[in-house]
Amino acid sequence: MPLWFARGIRRGIVTTHYPARPERSAAGLPTPPAFRAASIDAALADRLTAVCPSQALHRDGAALIFDVGRCTACGRCQEAAPWAVTPSGEFELAATSRAHLVKQIRLAAGEDR
Amino acid sequence: MSAGPGGREPDPAAVSGAAAPPAPGGDQQETAVRLRQRIQRQFGRSLHIRTLDTGSCAVCEQEIRLLAAPHYDLHRLGFFFTPAPRHADLLMVTGPMIRAFDVAVRKTYQAMPGPKLVVATGACALGGIYRADAFVHGSADAVLPVDVWIPGCPPSPLALLQGLLVAVDRLSEKVAGLGFTAGPPGVPAAGHAAPAEGTSR
Numbered sequence: 589m590p591l592w593f594a595r596g597i598r599r600g601i602v603t604t605h606y607p608a609r610p611e612r613s614a615a616g617l618p619t620p621p622a623f624r625a626a627s628i629d630a631a632l633a634d635r636l637t638a639v640c641p642s643q644a645l646h647r648d649g650a651a652l653i654f655d656v657g658r659c660t661a662c663g664r665c666q667e668a669a670p671w672a673v674t675p676s677g678e679f680e681l682a683a684t685s686r687a688h689l690v691k692q693i694r695l696a697a698g699e700d701r
Numbered sequence: 702m703s704a705g706p707g708g709r710e711p712d713p714a715a716v717s718g719a720a721a722p723p724a725p726g727g728d729q730q731e732t733a734v735r736l737r738q739r740i741q742r743q744f745g746r747s748l749h750i751r752t753l754d755t756g757s758c759a760v761c762e763q764e765i766r767l768l769a770a771p772h773y774d775l776h777r778l779g780f781f782f783t784p785a786p787r788h789a790d791l792l793m794v795t796g797p798m799i800r801a802f803d804v805a806v807r808k809t810y811q812a813m814p815g816p817k818l819v820v821a822t823g824a825c826a827l828g829g830i831y832r833a834d835a836f837v838h839g840s841a842d843a844v845l846p847v848d849v850w851i852p853g854c855p856p857s858p859l860a861l862l863q864g865l866l867v868a869v870d871r872l873s874e875k876v877a878g879l880g881f882t883a884g885p886p887g888v889p890a891a892g893h894a895a896p897a898e899g900t901s902r
Contacts, residue, residue, distance in 0.1 A: 603774045606859060607866055617857050622883040642829040642854075654881055658829035660854030674883050680875045681852045682864035686827070686842060688877040689852060 614679050618661040622676035623652060626696045632672060633695060636665045650695050656681060657689040740816045741870040744790055747779045748869055751789035753809055756837065757796030760855040761823040765793065767858045780865055786812040791868060794845060795822045797831040798838035806844055818868050821847045822861065824854040 591613065596602035604611050628636075633647040644658035645665070666673045683689045752765055768775040769782065783789050786809045798806070810819075821827055821841035827850055828840030841847050851864035866872040 602771050603777065604772055604859075606773075606862060607778070607872060611859055614857075614859055617859070620852070620881065622881050624883045642824060643832075644829065655829075656876065656881065657827035657850055657852045658824060659852065660824050660829060662854075676879075676881055676883075678876075678879060678881075679853075679857060679860050680863045680872075681856075681860060682867040682874065683850045683852075683876050684848065684867065684874050685877075686847070686850055688874065689827070689850060691879070691881045693880070693882055 615677070617679050618663065619675050619677050619679055620656050620659040620661050620681070621654075621663075621665055621673045622678075623654065623693045624672045624674065625652075625693050627672040628652065628669075628693075628695050630695065632669055636668060636673070639664050639668045648692075652693040652695055654691045654693055655689060656691060657683070657686065738870070744818070745779065745869040745871050747781070748791055748865070749781050749783040749789050750791045750793055750865075751783055751786045751809070751813070752793045752795065753806065755794060755796035755802045755806060755826075755841075756799035757823060757825055761795035761825075764855045764858050764861060765795075765822070768861055770858075773858045773862060775862060775865070778862070778866070778871075786810075787814065789813050789817070791818040791820060791865075792845070793820045793822050794826050794841045794847075797825040798841055798844050800836060800838060803844070810845060818848045819845045820849045820851060820864060820868055821845075822851045822864070823856055824852060826850075827852055829854065 593602075604613075630647060630650070633645075633652045636652070637645045637647055641662060641664065642658050642660050644655045644660075646653050663675075666675065681689070752762065754762060767773060768780075775781075786792070790813075792810065792813060794806075810817075819841070824830055826841040829852075831837045831839050833839035833843065838844050849864055849868040851860060853860050856864070863872055863875075867874050
């Protein structure tokens, strides 16, 4: 916000150039998590599933299923396992098919229990 | 397209009041793709948007309203909000589709002239917060034929802008190619470190 203000005062233009050029203020947006599959085992996957308030996560055998459409980017999974979950920094999430938003994360340390 | 959570709910064809078209063959498929491209080219120059709140907490509406603010200024891209569904090309649906809104949703969708687009906006409309029960359908695609899904709680105005540009095919969809996996600490994940590529026309 202060950046926009300064730019607006300097040049008289406050409007973003977004689709033509990347928008820098997007870096501050809350974004869905990215998962470090190597450090997630089945037990941690179940813990992350339990901590998610919007049913965006569930475990299917040795894979963690992440539904980006259901994610509210609340950050609870990052709080629960900061070594394994990081913000993806991705805000351009529009999809033309609902199935494109369901991601399968193969757990390297995950065995079926 | 995933099946809506509401199993006993009307299918999209019932809402639009039209019979389901026969499965297209190769030639028809090609014609459909050409027609779709032509429609999107027309919409890309001027698109009128009607918003429909089906029980959202109104934060999605706040973000949609921000699109008209000087910083985002969606009018520069040829998008406009219209107060009447009869003037609208695109329906932006927010909220978990409460059942009390069934009549309003049907009337709004039917009042829009074709061809029309439906954008499900926010985690509620994508089935995130509420499960289908006696009060809500749980997601927009249980009731309406959704063309573009915009995740987020709420989606930021930039995410909404990208969703609208994807709906009119001025930006290509990005999320299908992302894995949401991160590398080892210190190494940025592939596909997440690169800055957003604009392909606007």
